[in-house]
Amino acid sequence: MLYDLEKIRADFPILNREIRKGYSLAYLDSTATAQKPQQVINAMNEYYQFHNANIHRGVHTLAEEATAMYEDARDKIGRFIQAKYAREIIFTRNTTESINLVAKSWGRKFLKPGDLIILTEMEHHSNLVPWQMLADENSLRLEFVSVNEDGVLALEVYKKLLDLNPKLVAFSHMSNVLGTINPAKEMIIDAHKVGAIVLVDGAQSVPHFAVDVQDLDADFYAFSAHKMVGPTGFGVLYGKEAILDATPPFIGGGDMIKKVELHSFKPNDLPHKFEAGTPAIAEAIGTAAAVDYLQAIGMENIARHEHELVHYAFNKLSSVENLKIFGKNNNRGGVISFEMANVHPHDVAQILDSVGVAVRAGHHCAMPLHEKFGIAATTRASFYLYNTTSEIDRLVEGLEIVNDIFS
Amino acid sequence: MDDFYRELIVDRYKNPQNKGELENSNFSYEDENPLCGDHIRIDLITNDQNIITDAKFSGHGCAISQASADLLLEIVIGKPLEEVKSISKETILELLGIELGPVRLKCALLSLKVLKAGIYGVGDLDHELKEI
Numbered sequence: 001m002l003y004d005l006e007k008i009r010a011d012f013p014i015l016n017r018e019i020r021k022g023y024s025l026a027y028l029d030s031t032a033t034a035q036k037p038q039q040v041i042n043a044m045n046e047y048y049q050f051h052n053a054n055i056h057r058g059v060h061t062l063a064e065e066a067t068a069m070y071e072d073a074r075d076k077i078g079r080f081i082q083a084k085y086a087r088e089i090i091f092t093r094n095t096t097e098s099i100n101l102v103a104k105s106w107g108r109k110f111l112k113p114g115d116l117i118i119l120t121e122m123e124h125h126s127n128l129v130p131w132q133m134l135a136d137e138n139s140l141r142l143e144f145v146s147v148n149e150d151g152v153l154a155l156e157v158y159k160k161l162l163d164l165n166p167k168l169v170a171f172s173h174m175s176n177v178l179g180t181i182n183p184a185k186e187m188i189i190d191a192h193k194v195g196a197i198v199l200v201d202g203a204q205s206v207p208h209f210a211v212d213v214q215d216l217d218a219d220f221y222a223f224s225a226h227k228m229v230g231p232t233g234f235g236v237l238y239g240k241e242a243i244l245d246a247t248p249p250f251i252g253g254g255d256m257i258k259k260v261e262l263h264s265f266k267p268n269d270l271p272h273k274f275e276a277g278t279p280a281i282a283e284a285i286g287t288a289a290a291v292d293y294l295q296a297i298g299m300e301n302i303a304r305h306e307h308e309l310v311h312y313a314f315n316k317l318s319s320v321e322n323l324k325i326f327g328k329n330n331n332r333g334g335v336i337s338f339e340m341a342n343v344h345p346h347d348v349a350q351i352l353d354s355v356g357v358a359v360r361a362g363h364h365c366a367m368p369l370h371e372k373f374g375i376a377a378t379t380r381a382s383f384y385l386y387n388t389t390s391e392i393d394r395l396v397e398g399l400e401i402v403n404d405i406f407s
Numbered sequence: 408m409d410d411f412y413r414e415l416i417v418d419r420y421k422n423p424q425n426k427g428e429l430e431n432s433n434f435s436y437e438d439e440n441p442l443c444g445d446h447i448r449i450d451l452i453t454n455d456q457n458i459i460t461d462a463k464f465s466g467h468g469c470a471i472s473q474a475s476a477d478l479l480l481e482i483v484i485g486k487p488l489e490e491v492k493s494i495s496k497e498t499i500l501e502l503l504g505i506e507l508g509p510v511r512l513k514c515a516l517l518s519l520k521v522l523k524a525g526i527y528g529v530g531d532l533d534h535e536l537k538e539i
Contacts, residue, residue, distance in 0.1 A: 342421075344445075344469035346514065350411060363444060376444035376467060405412050406421070406470075 023356030031382035043289035073288035096126035098222035098237035113139035151178035151327020173205035179332030230290035234283035306334035334383035419474035436525030476518035
């Protein structure tokens with residue numbers, strides 16, 4: 001299929017914006033959050049204009065329509081990641097909340113003092129801090145799979161750590177700093193051999209390539225809508241039915257109960273057991289529209305386009321003076337973090353902004369990874385379905401200005 | 408390209424006049440901006456009349472934070488501590504000679520925050536630093 005980049009770009013109104021006088025937007029920060037196509041914006045508007053009502057209660061027409069739209073969104077999102085049942089799809093606020101749900105509900109019940117959790121050095125804070133908090137609370141041990149010089153996981157270290165009989169293994173499918181795509185399927189097979197439960201942080205993977213949770217055999221899989229052209233404030237936790245059934249509820253309140261008495265309650269069935277209170281209905285509908293949008297283009301096509309862009313950028317950036325790419329691995333998702341000799345990333349990002357190029361500067365919520373490589377912060381350019389090679393050229397031109405100013 | 412990175416700022420960033428550490432300092436205080444990892448430590452030496460006779464900063468960060476630290480120390484050397492307390496955000500912006508948005512303002516004001524915290528003592532930090 002021909003990848004119609006112009007047609008795709010026309011769907012994203014923000015891409016027409018002039019950011020600085022004479023400079024249109026070159027948005028290279030989709031790893032932080034993706035821009036939204038008109039189709040997603042329209043779906044949410046339409047819900048508010050014509051169908052707005054609370055769900056799972058009330059029998060009037062609007063309530064029924066809203067409930068059907070909300071539950072259709074669950075079906076669609078479940079099919080998108082190849083979940084076996086829609087009830088295995090729990091709606092949350094974001095990846096962070098999904099991981100916290102597992103830590104606070106499953107982890108509190110099933111992890112006992114002395115138990116081991118295996119994480120990796122490339123985790124961002126949302127797949128690190130919840131486990132640190134739980135480890136403090138339940139006296140657990142944490143071990144980390146190291147990242148080697150090329151920016152990939154040291155799998156021989158992982159295998160050795162598995163010999164220590166971890167109860168849980170949690171890792172990102174794709175690094176938000178290095179762009180490294182981890183061999184999730186093989187890692188899960190190995191973890192299951194020693195009886196560990198596996199949580200995969202899919203914040204960077206689900207937006208960028210086809211994910212099949214059944215083929216991966218992941219026990220938990222977490223991701224956010226806003227990085228996949230959907231709305232903010234909406235995330236998903238996939239969990240295998242039997243595991244979710246055994247997991248106690250997370251937040252208490254309406255909708256997550258079957259029966260309430262003054263001194264006790266009986267939790268609702270899946271998935272509602274984990275969804276207390278009125279949820280983000282418009283956002284669920286917007287996320288379903290985002291799934292439709294991505295699927296119409298095809299995840300394979302999106303992945304291929306990004307691969308071409310990152311390859312192009314890798315070559316172009318390699319020729320920029322004073323620039324060092326973080327991690328040597330060229331086989332990566334659409335993310336490149338780099339440092340410029342003697343120039344702070346904030347200055348790099350500010351100069352790029354002055355020519356309309358939006359990148360991220362900082363530690364990208366992965367401070368330990370930066371510490372490991374001895375860098376306080378990096379500049380990160382990331383690419384998505386709507387980016388072009390000419391935007392990468394503008395990035396490179398902007399970096400030449402950085403060199404002119406600082407050398 | 409606007410004049411955000413005017414010559415003065417880049418020059419002070421690359422060739423700071425007041426960077427270093429003072430072994431016999433009476434005041435030494437450090438802080439960081441967690442957003443970007445900028446880190447600044449300021450050492451001061453004062454005489455019997457509480458006048459600053461020498462000042463140095465150390466640490467790392469963006470051009471704005473480093474240049475503003477360098478320029479700030481230049482104006483505080485020779486001043487009584489009491490007078491330093493009245494240095495304001497506007498003074499720093501005048502020294503830099505540029506307009507800054509809220510995010511970069513934090514970079515520019517980090518050194519002033521560190522300096523005032525050092526002089527006031529950590530206990531009074533929250534109260535006295537509100538206006539920065």
